[in-house]
Amino acid sequence: MLDNVCLFADVPPQYLAELEKLSSLRRYPKNVVLVTEGDESTHLYIIRKGTVSAYLNNEDGRQVNLNYMHEGEYFGELALIDGKPRSASVITITDCEIILVSRASVQDLMLKHPEFALLLLTELTRRVRDLTDSVKDMALLDVYGRVSAALEKLCDDNKRIHNPKVTHQDIANMVGSSREMVSRIMKQLLIGEYIEQCPGYIQINKPLPRYW
Helix, strand or coil: HHHHHHCCCCCCCCHHHHHHEEEEEECCCCEEEEEEECCCCCCCEEEEECEEEEEEEEECCCCCEEEEEEECECCCCEEEEEEEECCEEEEECCCCEEEEEEEHHHHHHHHCHHHHHHHHHHHHHHHHHHHHHHHHHHHHHHHHHHHHHHHHHHHCCCCCEEEECCCCCHHHHCCCCCCHHHHHHHHHHHHCCCCECCCCCEEEEECCCCCC
């Protein structure tokens, strides 16, 4: 399973085999909080099956959805390096199977095999660059552009956003807007035939506009 995770894409099989021996598989039902912002960081989480959502809560209780993650994706990677408290909370959206790899196991492998450490750092750098792009979108794009960016982030290689259905409130939480505004934008995208509501998924038919 680990060879299907982009974090380990270029890691030699012998290192993955060693790491898999130190991993454990756990199953969680829908709506279980896997980690809470501020928790101690002890493990890397790899999604074997299902969908999870990463989110933040502010002091007023308002929730901001950061990302939806699916099979083969992972979270908690920063704990591999600094071991500091969790920077976000994560909840299961569907029933999930999660592979847990302890920080101690990964760090031990990094010490034994420096080339493994370099491969991990390369992948973590890519994640930081992706985060920089997300911050740029939030700072420079209007709501229309942020919704477009969020939809593109949620779709797969076939330009489809699958169930579990992402609601307009979910998208609003991701882009820092109101549900009403997102609903108006989604309606305009449907009228303009940029997107199509299909049974079980949303299809993106052509490049989405960045500005209203």
